[in-house]
Amino acid sequence: MKLKTFKSKMTFCMIFTLIFIKYGYGQHNKSNINDADLFFTPNIIAGSTLSDITYRVIALHGDGFADRVTQVPATGTFTFMDSAYPSVIKWHFSARMDGKPPIEDAIGEYRDTAKIQCFNGNCNLMTSASSPFYNPTFWGRPKGKLVAGQTWTVRLDKPWELGPAGQQKVTVVTLDRKNGIIILKREGYGDGPYEGKHDSTAVKKDGKTIMVATKYGKAHWVGQAIFQHGVTISDELLTITPVEINSNSTGTIQAEERQYMSLLQHPDAIHLTKKAPNRGEKS
Template identity: 40%
Template structure:
């Protein structure tokens, strides 16, 4: 049993944290999936190259996903996903989150969660926040391996806004790293005067930045941009200095 003095100190600490605008991180960042609930989002991704003297090059992918929570309150939440990438046939499967979201499983096959964005909080990319959050607070996240829109590197996460009524938090993430992204094709096509040239990509140092809003651990909106200098190489053109940028956009929407 706690002594009256210890109990009083605990109450004082909690009251002081509220007075300073600090809120429990778990209330904002731990996914609160409800059994039987539906979640949905729409997303897009663009990959662009800009090289002087050549036409602009861009590739875009977009789609939507609807999640039906099967066992949302379990230690390993399971959801059924129905997804549709535009221009491709729709698909479906069972998604399960493990390791607090750092590992994701699809139809029983589990892999590190390396998606740049997604349905919920992912400590693999966001790091481990402090126990309480307040506006203006920052922490460092070290990303150990390549991921969908970035390289291994160091990222700073900053609390931009808190809404204690809806348990919503907006975070800014900004980081740098060297090397290739996960599944980075490292090749593209340049066009000049109607002629196409296949080139390989030698990446420079990447810099990424963006804003994400979570509501009780579920992503409400997400924007992330990554930019890097590159050298484009081919036997016909030689070496060309260029710049590459990629970005993702994801927003929650009412399920149809």
């Protein structure tokens, strides 16, 4: 009697187990895994700080005029505040963009998973090529489990900091689930200039500044970023665009514009330093 009872229980358990396996009950169904929460969603603690060192270069090269190079180095530190909403990151921000007046203790916030930045009373869609947090506008928001080699496509609907509207492919280079770290590569194409008005520019020829008309061709950009739990550890991007310039002085020249940027997380808060006194002034 006991043996029959044991066999009946064992048969029932086997059938029940097969049902579980067939329909996915009782196991971690792959379709329910959402790695975006692990890799792309930041967990901000009020009072903590985040510092970045950034660098951007815009260079125009071509025969018949001097290379024109613009450099924009900067450092900045966020100090985070309490937020009533998980999708809103509130902060105080201090930064020094070398060559320009510093920003000191400005108040702002990121909204809608860091896609929108509010600063000085204005809220705008983030069009910066990089930012302190993972931005779905540029990287997308893939669903499900992520694996190395996986790709997805992101459509950029309007010109942005380093390029035109276009389409890019994002690739998972590698990932570390234990530490929430993921490395992503992005590569894209688009026609025309980056954000702003760029139908003319100034170049130098024989020491003289000349205004020339510009016509941007097909841009190509490629770069790689490291994120940890939604925070940008490092990010770099290079955009190369053919540019036709024309004027009475230069004629038509087929030139090339290179834009590149980098963002690197710094381990400590970067404090603003006071301007050094002029010679003869008391410090």
